[in-house]
Amino acid sequence: MRAYLLVARMWLRASLAYRTSFWLTALGNAVTSALDFAIIAIMFLHTPALGGWTLPQVAFLYGTSGMTLGLADLAVGSLDQLGQRVRDGSVDTVLVRPAAALAQLSADRFALRRVGRVFQSTLVLLWAVSRLHLDWTPGRLLVMVLLLVCGSVIFGSVFVAGGAFQFFAADAAEVQNSVTYGGATMLQYPPTIYARELVRGVVYGVPLAFVNWLPAMYVLGVPDTLGLPGWFRFASPLAALLCATAAGLAWRAALRSYRSTGS
Amino acid sequence: MAPVLDDVHPPCPPPPDSPPRDPVPPDPVPRFPALGLYAAVGWGSFRRYATYRAATWSGAFTNTVFGFFIAYTYRALWEIRPHLGGYDLSSALTYVWLGQAMLMPVAAMGGGIQDDLEARISNGDIAVDLYRPVDQQAWWLAGDLGRAGYHLLSRGVLPLLVGGLFFRLRMPAGGPAEEALTWCCFLVSTLLAVTVSFSLRYMASLTGFWLLDARGVRQVTLVLGMFFSGFLLPLTLFPSALGQIAQHLPWAGMVQIPEDVFLQRRTGSALLAGLGLQLGWAAVLLGAGRLVQRAAAAKVVVQGG
Numbered sequence: 001m002r003a004y005l006l007v008a009r010m011w012l013r014a015s016l017a018y019r020t021s022f023w024l025t026a027l028g029n030a031v032t033s034a035l036d037f038a039i040i041a042i043m044f045l046h047t048p049a050l051g052g053w054t055l056p057q058v059a060f061l062y063g064t065s066g067m068t069l070g071l072a073d074l075a076v077g078s079l080d081q082l083g084q085r086v087r088d089g090s091v092d093t094v095l096v097r098p099a100a101a102l103a104q105l106s107a108d109r110f111a112l113r114r115v116g117r118v119f120q121s122t123l124v125l126l127w128a129v130s131r132l133h134l135d136w137t138p139g140r141l142l143v144m145v146l147l148l149v150c151g152s153v154i155f156g157s158v159f160v161a162g163g164a165f166q167f168f169a170a171d172a173a174e175v176q177n178s179v180t181y182g183g184a185t186m187l188q189y190p191p192t193i194y195a196r197e198l199v200r201g202v203v204y205g206v207p208l209a210f211v212n213w214l215p216a217m218y219v220l221g222v223p224d225t226l227g228l229p230g231w232f233r234f235a236s237p238l239a240a241l242l243c244a245t246a247a248g249l250a251w252r253a254a255l256r257s258y259r260s261t262g263s
Numbered sequence: 264m265a266p267v268l269d270d271v272h273p274p275c276p277p278p279p280d281s282p283p284r285d286p287v288p289p290d291p292v293p294r295f296p297a298l299g300l301y302a303a304v305g306w307g308s309f310r311r312y313a314t315y316r317a318a319t320w321s322g323a324f325t326n327t328v329f330g331f332f333i334a335y336t337y338r339a340l341w342e343i344r345p346h347l348g349g350y351d352l353s354s355a356l357t358y359v360w361l362g363q364a365m366l367m368p369v370a371a372m373g374g375g376i377q378d379d380l381e382a383r384i385s386n387g388d389i390a391v392d393l394y395r396p397v398d399q400q401a402w403w404l405a406g407d408l409g410r411a412g413y414h415l416l417s418r419g420v421l422p423l424l425v426g427g428l429f430f431r432l433r434m435p436a437g438g439p440a441e442e443a444l445t446w447c448c449f450l451v452s453t454l455l456a457v458t459v460s461f462s463l464r465y466m467a468s469l470t471g472f473w474l475l476d477a478r479g480v481r482q483v484t485l486v487l488g489m490f491f492s493g494f495l496l497p498l499t500l501f502p503s504a505l506g507q508i509a510q511h512l513p514w515a516g517m518v519q520i521p522e523d524v525f526l527q528r529r530t531g532s533a534l535l536a537g538l539g540l541q542l543g544w545a546a547v548l549l550g551a552g553r554l555v556q557r558a559a560a561a562k563v564v565v566q567g568g
Contacts, residue, residue, distance in 0.1 A: 010463075018474070018475060018476040018479075020479060020480035021474060021475075021476040021477075021478050021480075022479070022482065023479070024478075024482060024483060025478050025479045027482075028479065028482025028483050028486060029482065031483075031486045031488050032482065032485065033492055035486060035489055035495065036495075038490070039495045039496050042496055042500055042501060042502070043336070043340050043496070043500075044345050045500075045502065046340065046343075047340060047343045047344055047498065047555050049343075050336075050339050050340065050343075051339050071478070089532055097440045128508055133447065161430065169317055169321075170317075171315050171316075171317035171318040171321070172317045172320070172321035173318075173321070174321040174324075174325045175321040175324055175325060176317065178324060178325040178328035178329065182325065182328045182329050182332060184331065185332050185333075186332045189332075189335070189336050189339075193335050193336060193338070193339035194332075195528070198335075199332070213453050237270025238513045
């Protein structure tokens with residue numbers, strides 16, 4: 001943890017050296033993620049509901065998806081550039097330092113500008129909650145908090161697993177974008193619009209459905225039309241635990257197989 | 264006493280019949296016909312991108328996954344509102360998959376030459392480039408066209424094939440002549456789309472001469488490009504005034520116009536108007552890029568002098 005903070009602070013100071021660029025990128029990061037919401041808003045100009053969900057409900061999905069991905073991206077998102085370090089052999093430097101490799105590599109090129117997405121998603125989430133007039137029972141509050149924590153852990157695990165994958169396929173970094181950014185895009189829309197096989201894939205395969213779809217059904221009181229077991233709505237911590245364990249194991253296996261570059 | 268050096272190396276006698284000297288000293292680089300040189304640059308760039316097979320496959324995979332996600336959202340919307348924005352369901356789905364196919368070739372999210380150019384500006388290697396007896400803009404344009412060609416063949420085809428397998432897409436229809444014409448016009452329109460996109464990215468990267476770090480500007484241009492190109496949603500779905508304006512901006516030439524050419528929503532005079540708009544913006548933006556380039560080159564101070 002200390003190593004993480006030290007490396008992160010170093011990169012933070014480095015990025016603040018170019019101030020104009022830092023603020024433009026932070027703003028750009030927020031606006032880029034706001035684009036997706038602009039698209040959703042434009043879609044709702046033409047229809048009152050999408051897949052049976054109203055605009056505030058979809059905004060809730062959008063906000064939670066963006067926040068959890070944004071937090072995970074902020075914390076460990078740098079792992080998606082790990083392939084570069086594997087290619088040029090600079091992982092060696094990391095391994096000889098007396099600190100956890102995962103902490104050092106997660107903080108590598110730490111980019112505070114990514115907070116832009118978190119900030120923008122939070123605004124949308126707040127707007128959605130204010131429009132939904134939810135009855136905030138203790139149960140709902142608890143599930144809401146769990147949603148944000150477990151969702152971030154699940155996305156974070158995907159980043160870690162993706163980083164582990166890059167030890168083997170340094171060039172194939174983009175595959176994990178389809179799960180992280182692609183997954184977050186998918187979670188912005190209600191599960192009812194997708195094909196049944198796809199939904200099954202993200203419940204039983206890569207359990208992204210536990211990030212926000214299932215807990216949101218409970219928080220928003222939306223009936224489940226997917227025919228999943230009822231307790232799945234509260235199973236996000238279990239899914240997060242499974243993900244984190246799997247990602248941790250994958251990371252260890254990958255690190256052990258690291259062979260550095262040729263000569 | 265004669266200098267020692269002269270003893271060791273007696274001066275060579277002049278060659279028997281030395282050719283008359285050119286008034287202009289010969290070029291240090293072998294003279295390609297200009298077009299041949301840029302073709303070689305483009306081909307080199309094509310091959311360079313073709314080297315990274317794993318990257319290509321993983322990128323095409325990602326485009327395909329995104330294609331699925333977006334196609335489902337479009338399907339949900341068009342099932343409620345058939346013929347929305349002038350597209351029927353299968354046109355709208357084709358719009359999604361073709362958009363994914365064109366994303367990398369036209370670099371709607373930035374990239375391509377930007378990565379190289381920005382790195383070379385910030386680490387100073389650009390000074391070497393400025394020495395080359397070539398036109399900078401044409402050099403980079405050739406490289407970008409080579410890259411786009413490779414991306415069109417590799418990352419364009421797979422998403423379209425998979426999309427066609429799982430959804431009913433609308434391919435150019437009509438007689439064989441009309442189909443051939445549509446495909447040809449689509450390719451021309453895509454070429455112009457890459458050129459428009461290049462000229463915007465080139466200018467964005469050149470701001471690095473002043474800001475040293477062009478990432479911020481790049482992010483801003485990315486946002487504008489994603490939104491106003493029609494990549495995320497057809498521009499006809501935008502609120503009316505905004506949509507009207509957006510259809511005449513340069514970004515429309517990056518995705519919206521090639522898509523409409525492919526979907527045969529632009530035929531006859533509308534087709535010519537669309538291609539003309541692309542051509543016009545390409546000319547204007549390339550011209551503006553040259554001005555920026557001149558100002559930037561005047562600003563360069565190479566270390567040590």
